[in-house]
Amino acid sequence: MKKILTLLFTALFIFALAACGTAEEDTQKDTDTNAGEAQDNEAAEENTEATTIVVGSTAVPHSEVLEKAKPILAEQGIELQIEVYQDYILPNQDLNEDRLDANYFQHTPYLNQQVADFGYDFVSLGGVHIEPIGIYSKNITSVDEIPDGTAVLLSNSEPDHGRILALFEREGLITIADGVEPTEALLDDIVENPKNLEFDPSYDPGFLPEYYNREEDTLVAINTNYAIEAGLLPTEDALILEGPESPYANLLVTKTGNENNEALLALLEVLRSEEIQTFMEEEYSGAIVPVNE
Structure with missing residues (x-):
């Protein structure tokens, strides 16, 4: 009888150990699975950011x-x-x-x-x-009609000055000093200005359309993005317009x-x-x- 009880207790002990082992394995598998899913989610987030x-x-x-x-x-x-x-x-x-x-x-x-x-x-x-940057005016309708002493309003962005002056030289309104690339010219590089145009480079480019509407007898150089926002169509409204060859x-x-x-x-x-x-x-x-x- 003692042998039978001993065998029975031994069997139960082995079964308990096996059950514990299986539970531990299942727990470890769950842990590994959760960790893998977390890594996958993290990778997915990284891919989204990328x-x-x-x-x-x-x-x-x-x-x-x-x-x-x-x-x-x-x-x-x-x-x-x-x-x-x-x-x-x-x-x-x-x-x-x-x-x-x-x-x-x-x-x-x-x-x-x-x-x-x-x-x-x-x-x-x-x-x-x-x-293409353009020169606009409310009242002046042609280059030939530009009066002597007309004010020219420019943006305070110096890199735009050369491209604006190149337009005025193209129309014969000014002459840039020899050896100066027109698109790189500054106001000090003007050597001839027969109409005595008064260039004023002190304006925020975003406000130039307002001055176009306010100062009717001036010439205003307006970047096309601001001209479009103001309801101007450069190909029709600009007195002088930069061509598609612009760099x-x-x-x-x-x-x-x-x-x-x-x-x-x-x-x-x-x-x-x-x-x-x-x-x-x-x-x-x-x-x-x-x-x-």
Whole structure:
């Protein structure tokens, strides 16, 4: 009888050990499974972050063009977040401070000036479109009718001065000093000014359309983005308009070291696609000119 009881207790003890072992294995499997799921979720979050890009732009036409590109990028698994700015200063500051992955609003001379002034370590991924700058006037309807001593209102953005002066030289209104590239000229480089035009470069570019409406007998140099916002059609309303040969393409810009970001390169490709270029041409009636380099 004692032998039978001993065998019975031994069997029960072995069974209990086996059960404990199985429970421990199941617990470990559950732990491993939960850890694996956590890693998968973390990887998924990282992938989501990797395919989300934040791009800063001015309102018109840049943010509108980006909005058009947004669903096309979504089809590629890239979420585009657009931050809209009303000035030319903050988009570069925010890019430098990593609040943006890229920005889309500036041309090469402005970018170069910003790099020189603030030490930004930026790189252009490429041009997207040209916004021909124009000279506007409420009352002056032809170049031949410009009176002597007419005031010319310019933006306080010095990189734009050369392209504006190049337009005035093209029309025979001024002469730039020999050896100075017209698009790089400054006001001090004017050597002939037969109509004694009074150039005043003290205006915030965003407010120039207001001065166009207020100062009716002046000439006002307005960037196309601000002209469009103000309801002006550059191809019809500008007295003098920059041509499509302009070297001032608006760029997609990012920080150096980020130029191989696949999502940003995909954005550039979409912005240069036939669909987006057709949109720009039709939406803005030729006021902006798509580029591919």
